[in-house]
Amino acid sequence: MWPIIMASFILVSQDSHFPLANIPFGTGFSTHNPNPRCVSRIGDFVVDLAALEAEGFFQELSNTHFFSNPTLNSFMSEDKALWRAYRSKIQALFAAENPLVRDNEQLKAKILIPISEFTNTLPVNIGDYTDFYASRNHAFNVGCMFRGPQNALQDNWLRLPVGYHGRSSSVVVSRHPVKRPRGQIKLLDSPDPVFSSCKKLDHEVEIGVFLGGKLNKLGEPINIAVASEHVFGLVLLNDWSARDIQSWEYVPLGPFTAKNFQTSISPWIITTLALEPFTTGLPAQDPVPLPYLREDPPTSFNITIETFIKTPSLSEPHKISTTNLQHLYWSIYQMLAHHSVSGCNMRPGDLLGTGTISGPTPDSLGCLLEMSTNGKTPVALPNGETRSFLNDGDELIIVGKAESENFTIGFGDVRGVILPALEDQYFHN
Numbered sequence: 001m002w003p004i005i006m007a008s009f010i011l012v013s014q015d016s017h018f019p020l021a022n023i024p025f026g027t028g029f030s031t032h033n034p035n036p037r038c039v040s041r042i043g044d045f046v047v048d049l050a051a052l053e054a055e056g057f058f059q060e061l062s063n064t065h066f067f068s069n070p071t072l073n074s075f076m077s078e079d080k081a082l083w084r085a086y087r088s089k090i091q092a093l094f095a096a097e098n099p100l101v102r103d104n105e106q107l108k109a110k111i112l113i114p115i116s117e118f119t120n121t122l123p124v125n126i127g128d129y130t131d132f133y134a135s136r137n138h139a140f141n142v143g144c145m146f147r148g149p150q151n152a153l154q155d156n157w158l159r160l161p162v163g164y165h166g167r168s169s170s171v172v173v174s175r176h177p178v179k180r181p182r183g184q185i186k187l188l189d190s191p192d193p194v195f196s197s198c199k200k201l202d203h204e205v206e207i208g209v210f211l212g213g214k215l216n217k218l219g220e221p222i223n224i225a226v227a228s229e230h231v232f233g234l235v236l237l238n239d240w241s242a243r244d245i246q247s248w249e250y251v252p253l254g255p256f257t258a259k260n261f262q263t264s265i266s267p268w269i270i271t272t273l274a275l276e277p278f279t280t281g282l283p284a285q286d287p288v289p290l291p292y293l294r295e296d297p298p299t300s301f302n303i304t305i306e307t308f309i310k311t312p313s314l315s316e317p318h319k320i321s322t323t324n325l326q327h328l329y330w331s332i333y334q335m336l337a338h339h340s341v342s343g344c345n346m347r348p349g350d351l352l353g354t355g356t357i358s359g360p361t362p363d364s365l366g367c368l369l370e371m372s373t374n375g376k377t378p379v380a381l382p383n384g385e386t387r388s389f390l391n392d393g394d395e396l397i398i399v400g401k402a403e404s405e406n407f408t409i410g411f412g413d414v415r416g417v418i419l420p421a422l423e424d425q426y427f428h429n
């Protein structure tokens, strides 16, 4: 079950998120080659998979050239056995005891790029993005604020993974700034809505799930027994949310412009193959789900997710929360089985968000709406500032990792700085 711990000839610091056991997949360009292409990463070096492929290193696995593409979609369309074979091949090529690459300076100069000379791009051409609402703590806390504790969880919540179809065009890679949106806001003491910049801009700590493999045809659901074959890997996901716009517009069809202005993801896709050693269970599901949702037992991964805020006057980022993927009620495979139960065809490169992941304690909440109880209990920062929601100039940083005594499988981070809203006159005729 546990992988043999391999060392690489590339020096990897003890606390690195990217040891040889990780082998994440991403895309981007370097100072010496402006063409976006597929890459991996070991320690502080980017591994140019397109260059390795051009040198013929993957020929025994496939004749297809996957990695010269600007996105990973073509590779993600293959099956899990091939992902596993490529992963093993890359690990073998960079293992400490293998001289093939290690002792070839010319080759190393071609395929290893210092991370400081590399810019990540959005790794996938995302066809569809769906966002779930799978954390019981989050759904309960938010439900209490809007409907009171008696009606916090709706009748369907414990029976199916609630979700909505999101917007893929505004999914961006980490470091893309976030322009504060404008929209209709209806204040409680006023009969009419106003048009205003969002005053309750929030983050949401989520895990993004990238689908791959030979997926289902229209009309043919994905059986939960094979759902794990169709998950290529995971990323950190921040589904920025305009709470004041959301609370007015969400009835009865759910979130719309309060969510569609931007979603940020971390640049490195961490494969479920790398995460296998961190497989764990989920809290008991009661009532027992209907048969098509029965995963025996529901599985998750032990991924610790920390959130930091860096305001312009803070000297360094301040941690505001630590949560874990294990706190979800529904598993990612149950989400996939439910999404496709109608016969909805899923495609390689589709993205599922778990929904905000909140733990049971005040220091494990996944968004400011919960932390500040919708503004009633602002979060205190070490320099005396407080935040109920995000201000212009604030940076929000989410970091994720799975740790064992021997190695860390990290996600790196997803971050974004808040920019001011567009001027009022921009919207006038």
Ligand SMILES: *[C@@H]1O[C@H](CO)[C@@H](O)[C@H](O)[C@H]1NC(C)=O
Binding pocket: 280, 302, 304, 402, 403, 404
């Ligand atoms: C999850 O990982 C942490 C280390 O990050 C460890 O301390 C904890 O015991 C693990 N929990 C489970 C349930 O495996």
Ligand SMILES: *[C@@H]1O[C@H](CO)[C@@H](O)[C@H](O)[C@H]1NC(C)=O
Binding pocket: 002, 005, 404, 405, 406
């Ligand atoms: C960590 O490495 C040691 C020594 O190689 C091994 O005995 C142990 O089982 C490993 N633990 C895990 C959790 O992989």
